[in-house]
Amino acid sequence: MALHIAIDASRTTVPHPTGTEVYALELIRALIEQNTAHRLTLYFRDQPPDGLFPPSEHVAYCVIPSRRLWTHVRFAAALTRHRPDLTFVPAHTLPLLFPGRAIVTVHDLGYRLFPAAHPPFQRWYLDRTTRHSARRADMIFADSQATADDLGRFYGVNADKIQVVYPGVHPPEYNDVDVVARYNLPERYFLFIGTLQPRKNIAGIVAAYRAYRERVDDPAGLVLAGGKGWLYDERWTVGVPGLHLPGYIDEADKAHLYANAVALVFPSFYEGFGFPVVEAMHIGLPVIVSNTSSLPEIVGDAGLTVSPDDPFQIAGAMIRIESDYDLRDQLCEAGYRRVRQFHWERAARRVLALFEHVGQGKA
Numbered sequence: 449m450a451l452h453i454a455i456d457a458s459r460t461t462v463p464h465p466t467g468t469e470v471y472a473l474e475l476i477r478a479l480i481e482q483n484t485a486h487r488l489t490l491y492f493r494d495q496p497p498d499g500l501f502p503p504s505e506h507v508a509y510c511v512i513p514s515r516r517l518w519t520h521v522r523f524a525a526a527l528t529r530h531r532p533d534l535t536f537v538p539a540h541t542l543p544l545l546f547p548g549r550a551i552v553t554v555h556d557l558g559y560r561l562f563p564a565a566h567p568p569f570q571r572w573y574l575d576r577t578t579r580h581s582a583r584r585a586d587m588i589f590a591d592s593q594a595t596a597d598d599l600g601r602f603y604g605v606n607a608d609k610i611q612v613v614y615p616g617v618h619p620p621e622y623n624d625v626d627v628v629a630r631y632n633l634p635e636r637y638f639l640f641i642g643t644l645q646p647r648k649n650i651a652g653i654v655a656a657y658r659a660y661r662e663r664v665d666d667p668a669g670l671v672l673a674g675g676k677g678w679l680y681d682e683r684w685t686v687g688v689p690g691l692h693l694p695g696y697i698d699e700a701d702k703a704h705l706y707a708n709a710v711a712l713v714f715p716s717f718y719e720g721f722g723f724p725v726v727e728a729m730h731i732g733l734p735v736i737v738s739n740t741s742s743l744p745e746i747v748g749d750a751g752l753t754v755s756p757d758d759p760f761q762i763a764g765a766m767i768r769i770e771s772d773y774d775l776r777d778q779l780c781e782a783g784y785r786r787v788r789q790f791h792w793e794r795a796a797r798r799v800l801a802l803f804e805h806v807g808q809g810k811a
Contacts, residue, residue, distance in 0.1 A: 450485050451807040454532035457490040458518060459539055460500065464675075464696060466643065467723045468555055471591075471615050472538040473500075478616065478796035480504050486803070491526060493518050520544050534807040541577040542584050549806055552581045553589040553613075556720025556741075557598040558647055565647040567678055579603055586806050589613045589799070591721040592742035611802055616792030617723055619730035620703035627704040631694035634669035638766060639709035639733075641697065641724045644684075645677030648716050649738070649756050651684045654691065656713070656762035661690065663767060668710050673697045706731040711769045715756040719743050725751070726790050729783030734776050736765045750782035 459465075460473040476490065480502050490501070492511045501507065510530075514522045524543035527535055535542070535550040542552050559566045559574045566574070582588060582603045588610045590596040596612050599605040627633060638657070644650050650672065661667040669690040674697070685691055697705060706712070712728040712735045719741050726746065728735050735751035737743040744753050752765045769776060 449808055450487065451533040451803065452487045452489065452530075453803055453807065454489050454491060454527055454530065454535045455479075456519070456523060456535075456537040456539075457496070458493040458523070461492060461494045461496050467721065468539045470723065471553070471555070474616060474618070474792050475538060475795060475799065477501055478792035479799060480507055482793065482796040482800055486800075489530065489532065491523055534803055536803070537581070540574065540581060542581040544580065549586045549809070550584060551587045551589060551803070551806055552585045553591070554578060554582070554595060554599060554720075555591050556595050556718065557602055558718045558720065560598070560602050561718050561741075562647050565645060565679060570678075585609075587611060587802060589802075591615055592745055594742035594745055595720045611798075613795055613798055613802075614790050615721060615723070616795050617726035617730065617787065617790045618792070619787075620706060620727055621700070622703045622707075623700050625701055625704060627701050628708060630701065631671075631673075631692075631697070631705075633671055633692055633694065633708070634690070635708075637669035637671045637692070637709055638711055638713050639671050639673065639705065639728075640713050641673040641702070641705070642714070642716075643674050643677040644672060644680050644693075646679050647718055648677075651681070652715060652756055652759055652762065653713055654684050654688055655759035656715075656766065657691065658688065659760050659763035660766045663763065664770075668770065670713075671705075671709070673705065702727065703731060706733045709733055711736055711766065713762065713766065714738070714743070715754055715762050716741070716743065717756050719746075722746055726787055729787045732780040732783060734769045734779040735783070736762065736769065748782070748786050750779055750786040752779070 459469045462469050489508045495511050512522045519541055520543050524546045527546040537552045542550055559571045563571050582605050590610050590612050593612050596610045640653055642648050657670040671692045673694050706728050712733055714725055715738045722743055725735050729750055737747050737751050738756040739753040754761045754765050
């Protein structure tokens with residue numbers, strides 16, 4: 449039975465996408481390419497640029513301009529008019545009132561585990577809307593088993609209602625840019641890439657880098673690539689020799705940024721998935737990650753796991769990867785094997801099957 453599926457595509461048009469926006473964009477692209485039977489209506493807050501999604505006779509666009517309350521008023525009203533068989537929201541927040549069956553993706557519950565790392569209103573809004581979405585949805589997609597477990601722990605969601613669907617991660621594409629010159633980087637460096645905020649353990653990474661510099665004769669640099677987020681503290685990075693802050697990195701430059709690094713250092717306190725880790729493994733870059741949340745699950749045997757609370761342990765992992773070439777080769781090969789688990793085509797096929805299961809009333 450062909451279904452009419454409404455999809456919230458509002459996050460696909462933001463100018464500087466982060467993990468949640470990339471997920472929405474790439475999953476919808478893959479769904480369009482894999483779908484041959486169902487009618488998909490994509491709902492936008494802003495006019496999407498030409499070519500954002502592949503052409504398909506099965507896809508219609510609905511642009512609903514609105515600066516405020518788009519999800520709970522404008523999107524909800526459109527769903528009430530159009531009455532789709534199924535609504536899919538790829539990021540946490542279902543409208544408060546709307547008809548029909550629904551699926552929502554919950555990426556992480558970091559705001560519950562690290563409330564101080566979020567602005568108060570954002571923390572309140574995420575808690576209320578995620579709680580509502582978890583109850584209202586007929587099915588929940590989680591990016592990892594760690595997030596699925598957190599949904600049960602914090603919101604009492606039955607495990608039968610949750611499906612773990614790993615996102616895909618495209619290998620970063622190389623271009624002709626010299627990232628070392630463009631971003632004024634050192635020739636050798638350890639890399640962190642992501643928003644600079646407390647949940648990412650920036651202070652711990654810098655403390656580990658200080659310890660690393662004290663223990664080696666010719667230290668590599670440290671590049672913290674990304675925009676400054678909520679509660680960023682200038683004291684984390686002031687006066688640290690060898691530290692570089694290039695700011696937000698263009699997507700087109702990421703491949704060279706990874707390829708020139710010694711290792712990715714990503715000991716976050718909490719991650720629902722961790723896109724930079726999989727991107728790094730695509731490039732053959734060794735990774736150092738936390739032994740918490742989803743990161744051990746995502747990395748498997750393709751990286752070194754460390755306590756995010758122990759800068760000396762992180763520093764020790766940095767020294768091991770830099771000095772042990774056999775270990776680097778082992779991690780590189782394991783990373784190439786591991787990334788086979790994370791493909792958008794694979795994710796889209798599974799999501800379409802689950803759409804049919806829920807849309808036909810089998811959930």
